[in-house]
Amino acid sequence: xxxxxxxxxxxxxxxxxxxxxxxxxxxxxxxxxxxxxxxxxxxxxxxxxxxxxxxxxxxxxxxxxxxxxxxxxxxxxxxxxxxxxxxxxxxxxxxxxxxxxxxxxxxxxxxxxxxxxxxxxxxxxxxxxxxxxxxxxxxxxxxxxxxxxxxxxxxxxxxxxxxxxxxxxxxxxxxxxxxxxxxxxxxxxxxxxxxxxxxxxxxxxxxxxxxxxxxxxxxxxxxxxxxxxxxxxxxxxxxxxxxxxxxxxxxxxxxxxxxxxxxxxxxxxxxx
Amino acid sequence: xxxxxxxxxxxxxxxxxxxxxxxxxxxxxxxxxxxxxxxxxxxxxxxxxxxxxxxxxxxxxxxxxxxxxxxxxxxxxxxxxxxxxxxxxxxxxxxxxxxxxxxxxxxxxxxxxxxxxxxxx
Amino acid sequence: xxxxxxxxxxxxxxxxxxxxxxxxxxxxxxxxxxxxxxxxxxxxxxxxxxxxxxxxxxxxxxxxxxxxxxxxxxxxxxxxxxxxxxxxxxxxxxxxxxxxxxxxxxxxxxxxxxxx
Numbered sequence: 001x002x003x004x005x006x007x008x009x010x011x012x013x014x015x016x017x018x019x020x021x022x023x024x025x026x027x028x029x030x031x032x033x034x035x036x037x038x039x040x041x042x043x044x045x046x047x048x049x050x051x052x053x054x055x056x057x058x059x060x061x062x063x064x065x066x067x068x069x070x071x072x073x074x075x076x077x078x079x080x081x082x083x084x085x086x087x088x089x090x091x092x093x094x095x096x097x098x099x100x101x102x103x104x105x106x107x108x109x110x111x112x113x114x115x116x117x118x119x120x121x122x123x124x125x126x127x128x129x130x131x132x133x134x135x136x137x138x139x140x141x142x143x144x145x146x147x148x149x150x151x152x153x154x155x156x157x158x159x160x161x162x163x164x165x166x167x168x169x170x171x172x173x174x175x176x177x178x179x180x181x182x183x184x185x186x187x188x189x190x191x192x193x194x195x196x197x198x199x200x201x202x203x204x205x206x207x208x209x210x211x212x213x214x215x216x217x218x219x220x221x222x223x224x225x226x227x228x229x230x231x232x233x234x235x236x237x238x239x240x241x242x243x244x245x246x247x248x249x250x251x252x253x254x255x256x257x258x259x260x261x262x263x264x265x266x267x268x269x270x271x272x
Numbered sequence: 273x274x275x276x277x278x279x280x281x282x283x284x285x286x287x288x289x290x291x292x293x294x295x296x297x298x299x300x301x302x303x304x305x306x307x308x309x310x311x312x313x314x315x316x317x318x319x320x321x322x323x324x325x326x327x328x329x330x331x332x333x334x335x336x337x338x339x340x341x342x343x344x345x346x347x348x349x350x351x352x353x354x355x356x357x358x359x360x361x362x363x364x365x366x367x368x369x370x371x372x373x374x375x376x377x378x379x380x381x382x383x384x385x386x387x388x389x390x391x392x393x
Numbered sequence: 394x395x396x397x398x399x400x401x402x403x404x405x406x407x408x409x410x411x412x413x414x415x416x417x418x419x420x421x422x423x424x425x426x427x428x429x430x431x432x433x434x435x436x437x438x439x440x441x442x443x444x445x446x447x448x449x450x451x452x453x454x455x456x457x458x459x460x461x462x463x464x465x466x467x468x469x470x471x472x473x474x475x476x477x478x479x480x481x482x483x484x485x486x487x488x489x490x491x492x493x494x495x496x497x498x499x500x501x502x503x504x505x506x507x508x509x
Contacts (some may be wrong), residue, residue, distance in 0.1 A: 024391070031392040174337070176387035178379060181340045181372065181493055182486040183477075187390050193484055197451045199439045238493075240339040248337050368492065375491055 021160045021168055021258055028259045032207045036195055044208030045266050051195050051202050059270070068145055068216040068268040071138075071223045075146025078139060083128040089143070092124035101151035102265055105254045107164030114167050114250040117144055118225055122245075135244035141223035144214050148267035156210065156265065158258045171255030174248055175206075180239030189233075210257040212269035223268060226253055315359040322366040323350055329373035338380035343372045418504070425505025428498050435494065435502055440485070444509060453485060459509045470503045 029041055036051070043050040049059045079097065082088045090096040094103075104117040115123070121143055122132050133140040160168045175186045189198070190206040197203075213226040220228070227249045231241040242248050326347060333339040350365035416424075429435040430446055437443060440452035463469035471478055474489030488494045494502065 027392045172391070173387055176390045177338075177383040178386070179338060179383075181342055181376075181491050183379065183491060184484065184486075185387065185390060188484045191390075191392075192482070193452050199450045200448055235341060238341050240334070240341055240344065242337060371492055 019165050019169055021165075024172065025259055025261055029207060031191065032194070032205050035191075036205065041207060042263065044205045045211040045263055046269075047204040047208060047212070047271065048202040050208070051204065055202065062270055066216075066268075067218075067270050068214075068223055071142045071145040071214075071216065071268065072149045075142035075144070075149075078143050079146050083125075083130050085128055087128050089121070089124055092120070092127065097147055098150045099154055101148050101267070102154040102156050103158070105250060105257060106159065107161060107167060107254070109161070109163055112163070113247065114164070114171075114254045116227075116245065116250055116253055117147060118227075119245050119250065136224060136228060138222065141214050141225070144225060145223055145268045148214060148265065151265050152267070154265050156257060156261045156263055158254070158261050160254075160258060164254075167251045168255055168258065170248070171251035171253070174252045175255055179234065180237035182237040184237040186233065206256060207259060208263065210253070210260040211263050211265050212267040214268050216268060216270045218270070218272055226256075315363070316354060319350070319354050319359055319362045319366050322363070322370055323347070323354070326350075326366060326370035326373045329370065329377050333373060333376040333380055336377075336380040338376050338383070340372055340376045343369055343376060346372065421501055421504045422508045423505075425501035425503070428494065429502050429505055434498065435488070437502075456506055456509055459506050463507065466503065466507055469507055470499065473499055473502060473506070 032039075032041065032044065039050055046056070046059075049056040079089050094100055101117055104120065105114045107113070108115045118135055118140055121140065122135075125132060133143075178185045178188070186206065189203050190209070194203050194205050210226065214223045215226075215229075216223045225244075227244050230249055230252060231244070234241040326343070330339060330343050330347060333343070346365050346369035350362050350369055353359075353362035353365060426445075429437045429443070437456070438446040438449045440450045442449040442451065442455035444457070459469065463472075472485075475487045476483040476485035477487060486493055488502075489496065489499050
């Protein structure tokens, strides 16, 4: 018994020590290549619409008159408005906030935590004595939509420094753990039965899950961030969802986005 | 809707008092069935003690980000039933809350290691 | 939620001594079908093609010829109670073990599925 425990502990430490995000990402990509051989990895940025010709057709028609266009326009004007102290968002971000989404989320070494784009927007407001925005609200959606729009075509370049390995591992674990009364992991739906038909819905690949946020969802009748989707994917299996921008969701987003490294950003987008 | 509620609560009462139906989860069904002569105060204390256990298992699952939606709902409805003086219905709900809370803790513990097997190599 | 409550009423009628004898095997199959098809209860159509069921998913195999597949009724019950017993990596929810359905509801669903 003791010896067994010891071996378990040893294995635990060993696997801790070999945590290698890049090896994870390569294996992740290989998984989808083998599982869905007819589909280029790059094509998964369109989610389920990469997997079904008829649904893609309908979706392309919608994208001709993108429902997120207003959000991008409003985001642009919101972005340039000066705060009460005379400063603005441009002062908080690299390159004035333009074309930078491919580096989010990142691990902030000083704060010792993962910073998503939405959190950075609120941190910027905080630093300038402005009120926090609601993470599910219109204004946050609009500003992040504009920032995403300026980043289109760039490729994800997420880094996991040594100090960030634990946060990355937490996110990875969240992704693979079964949760809820129905007992599903994210990987159950988006890997084990990816491409399958769940009722009328085709299950998308997680490679491509991070590229297109925020997204206008017809179901929401609004533009919303990736963590709002996490909330729904948790609740639909009978698991309690967590707060938007909670540490666990930020770590999950960090892991998931790292798995999308090298993919092209194409946000904002529209989804059913 | 009111009408439905009435039928349901009468139904639940019957379940506990009358037949051998232990509620949603046979596993947690206690053997000491509530008989009609039982002191109301005692019945309410019994429910409270099960509710307490359920609350603490629920909190443990929540701390691990593993709580289930159903448990929260059952805890609320059990407390409401107790408040309304409907011990029998409260007991059924409380037992279901306890069962689901414990199952969510079991799941959380199992997943401490089980997730590793799902990572592609 | 509402429909779940309705099932409980159905079950109640079924279980009150004296009335239960009045429920025929055909009625049990009908009740099992209602539970299996209900989105807030069994929701089996999310993943299985089942005769009469609209908009089915295709994650699991179509549920046909169940008596041939499962001559042993208890093996069928076990699949529905806890599919992971047979396949630890399954994506089929543990209807009994996680109390998604009551024991009585599971039994009614088994009656229905076995009749397919």
